[in-house]
Amino acid sequence: MTTGLRERKKLRTRRALGAAALELAVAHGLADVTVEQIAEAADVSPRTFFNYFSSKEEAVVAADVERARDMGERLAERPAGEPVLESVRAVMREMVGDAPRSREWIAQARLVRSEPTLVPQQLAAYVAAEAHLTAIIAERTGRSPQDLYPAVTAAAVMAAMRVATTRWLESDEHGDLAAVVDQVIDLLAGGLSRAP
Amino acid sequence: MTTGLRERKKLRTRRALGAAALELAVAHGLADVTVEQIAEAADVSPRTFFNYFSSKEEAVVAADVERARDMGERLAERPAGEPVLESVRAVMREMVGDAPRSREWIAQARLVRSEPTLVPQQLAAYVAAEAHLTAIIAERTGRSPQDLYPAVTAAAVMAAMRVATTRWLESDEHGDLAAVVDQVIDLLAGGLSRAP
DNA sequence: CTGCAAATCTGCAGAGACTGCAAGTTCGGC
DNA sequence: GCCGAACTTGCAGTCTCTGCAGATTTGCAG
Numbered sequence: 001m002t003t004g005l006r007e008r009k010k011l012r013t014r015r016a017l018g019a020a021a022l023e024l025a026v027a028h029g030l031a032d033v034t035v036e037q038i039a040e041a042a043d044v045s046p047r048t049f050f051n052y053f054s055s056k057e058e059a060v061v062a063a064d065v066e067r068a069r070d071m072g073e074r075l076a077e078r079p080a081g082e083p084v085l086e087s088v089r090a091v092m093r094e095m096v097g098d099a100p101r102s103r104e105w106i107a108q109a110r111l112v113r114s115e116p117t118l119v120p121q122q123l124a125a126y127v128a129a130e131a132h133l134t135a136i137i138a139e140r141t142g143r144s145p146q147d148l149y150p151a152v153t154a155a156a157v158m159a160a161m162r163v164a165t166t167r168w169l170e171s172d173e174h175g176d177l178a179a180v181v182d183q184v185i186d187l188l189a190g191g192l193s194r195a196p
Numbered sequence: 197m198t199t200g201l202r203e204r205k206k207l208r209t210r211r212a213l214g215a216a217a218l219e220l221a222v223a224h225g226l227a228d229v230t231v232e233q234i235a236e237a238a239d240v241s242p243r244t245f246f247n248y249f250s251s252k253e254e255a256v257v258a259a260d261v262e263r264a265r266d267m268g269e270r271l272a273e274r275p276a277g278e279p280v281l282e283s284v285r286a287v288m289r290e291m292v293g294d295a296p297r298s299r300e301w302i303a304q305a306r307l308v309r310s311e312p313t314l315v316p317q318q319l320a321a322y323v324a325a326e327a328h329l330t331a332i333i334a335e336r337t338g339r340s341p342q343d344l345y346p347a348v349t350a351a352a353v354m355a356a357m358r359v360a361t362t363r364w365l366e367s368d369e370h371g372d373l374a375a376v377v378d379q380v381i382d383l384l385a386g387g388l389s390r391a392p
Numbered sequence: 393c394t395g396c397a398a399a400t401c402t403g404c405a406g407a408g409a410c411t412g413c414a415a416g417t418t419c420g421g422c
Numbered sequence: 423g424c425c426g427a428a429c430t431t432g433c434a435g436t437c438t439c440t441g442c443a444g445a446t447t448t449g450c451a452g
């Protein structure tokens with residue numbers, strides 16, 4: 001892990017920009033936040049903002065991308081013999097446990113639901129994670145990444161996760177996300193043939 | 197069906213704008229096409245363009261949205277007793293048969309793959325269709341749209357269709373899309389447990 | 393066919409998003 | 423310490439996108 005000062009600094013400003021964008025958007029609504037404000041809050045020039053992100057929307061969703069990457073890494077660390085769907089179940093259980101992060105996650109998720117411009121970006125983040133997941137599944141099952149199996153599994157799993165989190169946010173939110181995840185995974189494993 | 201002159205005219209300019217946007221983007225690359233050019237090609241003012249679409253990207257992907265809506269309508273017309281996955285299989289077979297439309301479809305699909313800005317919009321189109329599909333599945337299985345089953349099924353199916361078309365485009369394209377669709381549906385129906 | 397109300401189109405002005413470029417600043421290695 | 427590479431910044435300029443107000447067109451009733 002060669003993390004020179006340079007790289008660390010870059011990561012720090014990237015995170016600062018993402019956090020500032022999210023915070024400001026939650027507070028004032030995305031439309032009423034300018035790149036200039038975001039840059040100022042992160043203590044860089046507006047021009048630098050565009051060296052990191054190509055749009056406001058991308059910055060707001062940056063945390064999601066990181067979360068997805070995190071999910072991928074955790075999946076890669078699961079025991080090799082474990083069925084893919086079970087690995088996903090386990091990883092989601094781990095991640096749901098992160099209470100402190102959950103706060104900002106919920107804020108962001110609700111923001112996305114209320115700002116139409118963010119929806120496409122959010123989906124792009126999911127699909128980026130999907131590509132990573134495809135590679136992991138391919139390696140783990142000893143299949144080629146060109147094979148349909150890893151790709152379809154990854155896509156279906158990510159889609160199911162999306163549905164699970166959406167439903168969880170829509171309902172009282174007091175319910176257990178892990179339980180919802182369990183249900184959607186059962187549906188997938190059951191071949192989508194019968195209802196719960 | 198009350199299609200007054202007004203509505204028909206609106207639909208016509210909407211399609212003209214979408215087609216112009218797609219055509220120009222394929223010819224010159226999306227970045228080198230301005231809204232002004234698109235509007236001119238469709239014979240309306242630039243301001244009017246924004247009365248129909250909120251961005252260039254949305255216009256380019258408009259045909260996709262229509263196609264997704266079409267798929268939804270065809271699904272709704274399938275016999276009620278048919279299993280959902282089988283209905284999807286049948287509908288895709290029908291739609292693949294439309295040779296004339298396929299040309300522009302392939303052009304658009306290839307464009308999306310080469311223009312990063314279009315990816316999020318494309319995904320948004322898929323998800324919009326997903327909502328429609330959810331409603332259809334809910335009605336057909338007699339379940340509430342709030343239920344997880346219709347939502348997960350719709351999401352998984354759309355994700356699988358996305359993978360199928362992507363793979364089909366990536367490979368020589370001479371293969372049969374219907375065959376790829378068959379494979380991905382088999383994977384879903386099999387609970388994602390084994391490889392083909 | 394005529395006139396009215398609503399829907400639509402258009403031009404204009406203006407705020408912001410975003411990019412290429414060239415000049416400064418900082419970091420990493422020798 | 424010093425040089426090259428990487429990063430930041432300001433600036434100029436183009437394009438996107440929006441609100442508004444005044445035409446223009448359409449649907450409908452009389």
